[in-house]
Amino acid sequence: MYLEIITPDKIVYEGEVEYVQLPGSEGSFGILKNHAPIIASLGKGELNFTDIKNQKQTMNINGGVVEVLNNKISVLAEQIL
């Protein structure tokens, strides 16, 4: 599935991933392949994802929103800390 992380200043990450863990405003949650469409608000916290080469990456975001539709995850973060 495809992940893009966008902030107002630039596109931070674009690429295929296996797994994404997001800091939802009501608690952290993970997204795997074929997840149902969801729009969720994000709080301040850590965003982890594993790309297809099994490399783990971590970013700190301070709030935003995520949309998941047809195996495409769009994270609109306000800022990457």
Next chain:
Amino acid sequence: MPNLKEVRNRITSVNSTSQITSAMKMVSAAKLRRAQDAITQLRPYASKLKDVLENVTATMESSSGSIYAEKRAENNILIVPITSNRGLCGAFNANVIKLTNRLIREDYSGKNISIFPVGKKANDFFKKSNLTLFKENGEANILFDKLTFENVAPFAEEVMAAFANKQFDKVVLVYNRFKNAAVQLPTAEQLLPVEQAENTDVSSTEYIYEPNKEFIVNELIPKSLKIQFYKALLDSHAAEHGARMTAMHKATDNAKELLRTLRISYNKARQAAITNEILEIVGGANALKG
């Protein structure tokens, strides 16, 4: 006949002026590229945010409930003219000020108008007018030194808070929209209250909303307002450099044209002086012979 020395001095001064203007043109061209990149990079975020907001509001009966969408009688109006800090960019700032004045005179005459000037030029101009200034000491001028979302957001928040407190009933942005390097479109755009676009095609996908729709709408609307404010500033910033580039290009062309006519008159004067000298020598020689 113009004095040789005078013409020579003018040629040197015009020459150095044209060097300055062409250097400024180069600088603006480089800055324009950067400013343009900044807008291009904001676009994916802005359009995605709009998509998500539309997806959410399309399945809701009304977007009411958000304090930023509340329509009131328009008595207190806040106008935000966005100009540059520096001059030498043609009619760029004059256009914004002209459009603002027209809005005050025609569209909102008789209303209680406040001005939130952004940029030194608007600040200088509206300080002299008898209108109320929302922030008078030009704090917003520093925005152009480092135009990032983090720096802009607090100003947008302040405007939004003033609207929520019913200090203003309507907020209008006046700025130069960047079309291309040579064309800037002075635009007046309503920031608050939020106008909901009529969305006719109801999206077929059923989303899960986390925690719930209302929460997401209430979070997204302020975000998109801040983005709209930020985008206006970026637009104006790119337009400024475009305007300056064009203005400096014209100035350089004019200087070259002036230089050409000055050279002609210099050469004419020089030729006339030589002819005079020869005449004098020939005349002297003839006098000796005779």
